[in-house]
Amino acid sequence: MFETFLKTLHKTVNPHTFPVATKFIKDYNILKNVKIRLKNKKLAVCQQIAYSRYYGWSTYVEGDYSYCVLGACNCGLIKPPKRVLEGEVNCSVYQKDLEAAKNMQTLMPRVDESFQGFLTYPLSKPLDGIEPDVIVIYVNTAQAMRFIQAFLYHRGGEFIIKSSGDAGVCSRCVVEAFKTKEPKIEIPCLGDRRFAMAQDFELAVGIPYVKIDEVIEGLEATHKAGIRYPIPFDLKEECSLPKNYTTQG
Template sequence: MFENFLSTLDKTVKLQTIPVATKFIKESSQIEGIKIRLKNKKINICQQIAYSRYYGWSTYVEGNYSYCVLGASNCGLISTPERVIEGKVNCSIYQKDINAAKKMQECMPRVKERFTGFLTYPLTKPIENIITDVIVIYANTAQTMRFLQAFLYHEGGEFVMKSSGDAGVCSRCVVEAYLTNEPKIEIPCLGDRRFAMAQDFELAIGIPYKKLDKVIEGLLETHKAGIRYPIPFDMKEHCELPKEYTTLENDA
């Protein structure tokens, strides 16, 4: 499955960083005997993904090490603290008052289950006996357009994107994709940019593992229909140049 997906990505969208497999770990016994490059360091969910997509490292972090309280609570590694639920964490920063801040937190996707840890690894190095929950990809806007077209290939309609401007990849691309079993597109948040090297031109994409076959087919079929990346420009055969720059009949 992953080999097919990776070859499809190489053919159709040509990503700049490695696609990342993510997995909610219920019990630590699930990862016994697995060689993990970075384990239980005080890093954020978005940083775990960054280590996997930039360096090709596997990472595993449990709740007491997951450094960002939003990512840790969104992913069920800790209970959501009152300061988060009530909006105190983002009041006067992202919202002007406590009511607006609380309203934003009420809309934040969070898993209801409690998990022991969160695992990430590059899709190029699959881990035996681990079934991925969500695949996270970072892409530019043109590449994201190609994914969006793939998402709509089978059923059409429209793609609806939600964002809070905070906790981007953890809440939307991982958690919401996991909860809804539908692909998600999100704008990377401030923390992802400052601490996990998300670039100005990037959008984050979350694809549930169970939807991988449909995404592969959507990418390949729209590619076959002529929608290509990089987007070919329609260059004019006879462009308007100043006379001095134009090849004349008597030029030899």
């Protein structure tokens, strides 16, 4: 399945960094015989994903080693502290007062259970015995369009994007995709850009692994129908050159 998905991605979307497999780990014992490049370094969730998508490294982080409090809370690695739940962490930064800040945190997607750790690795280097929960891919806006077309291939309608302007990839593309079992697209947050090398042109896509067959079919079918990436320009004859610049002048 990994090979089919990667082959389809390369043909239809061709992302510029590695697609990343992410996994919520209840018990580290399932990884005891798995070789992981980075373990329990003080990294944010978005930095773990960055190591996997840029360098092709696997990462595993537990509890307080997960350095960003929002990502650690969202992914169930720590119990959310009061300063997060009450909005103190984002008050006077993203919101003008505690009421607005608390409202943001109330709506922040978080898992409903605790996990021992969070695992990331490039999908092209699968780990024995490990099935991803969510696949994360960073794309440009044209590539995001191709994913939306694939997501809507079976059901039509519209694709709704939610954003808090903070905790982008961890809250939406990982946690919300994991909880709802539906694909998500999100704008990378400030931390992702400053500390995890997200670029100005990028959007993050989160695909639950249980939806991978549908996404493959959607990408393949819309590609076959003629919707291609890169988008081919409509180059016309007799463009509007000044007369003296043409061979007909």
